[in-house]
């Protein structure tokens with residue numbers, strides 16, 4: 001109870017960042033699969049740690065200091081988002097909004113999020129408007145100190161895109177690359 005209260009305000013959220021409790025770092029094996037399709041990596045990582053090396057290859061990044069939720073994601077065609085676990089829904093809603101208002105022709109946002117499939121944002125946004133790769137088994141994430149970290153829930157890679165031929169091709173390549181996992185196309 002006291003712990004929950006500690007993280008309720010923005011100030012306390014930053015405290016949480018400082019403590020490193022929000023750092024579920026993407027494992028390199030997963031990113032390597034994506035880099036086969038996007039060899040130069042991402043144009044931006046919109047939820048990036050401060051002062052910690054990650055396996056995410058991105059030309060730009062937003063940390064909690066810039067606050068990725070308050071920035072425009074336009075002009076960044078290929079986006080990576082493994083959101084902080086205390087604010088997943090805000091990042092999901094932001095991603096769908098950015099996809100709606102983007103001026104980028106070929107745009108793809110890849111989100112690695114927990115499969116909390118009973119939540120409204122899954123039913124209102126993710127299921128009807130994206131492609132989803134559900135992972136078989138649990139993903140082991142990394143701590144900043146390189147130790148491993150297990151989760152108690154399943155995860156999914158959610159793919160939002162602008163629907164062009166380029167997007168379709170990339171989406172198919174991702175589906176093939178993650179073929180041992182389960183792929184569900186936009187509804």
Ligand SMILES: C[S@@+](CC[C@H](N)C(=O)[O-])C[C@H]1O[C@@H](n2cnc3c(N)ncnc32)[C@H](O)[C@@H]1O
Pocket residue numbers: 017022023024025026045046047048049050054055056062063064065066067068069081082083084085
């Ligand atoms: C789950 S970690 C992902 C780290 C890295 N991007 C990766 O995929 O390995 C989420 C990161 O988002 C950062 N973060 C928290 N709030 C943020 C915000 N409002 N804007 C941008 N980054 C934020 C956290 O500090 C944390 O490093």
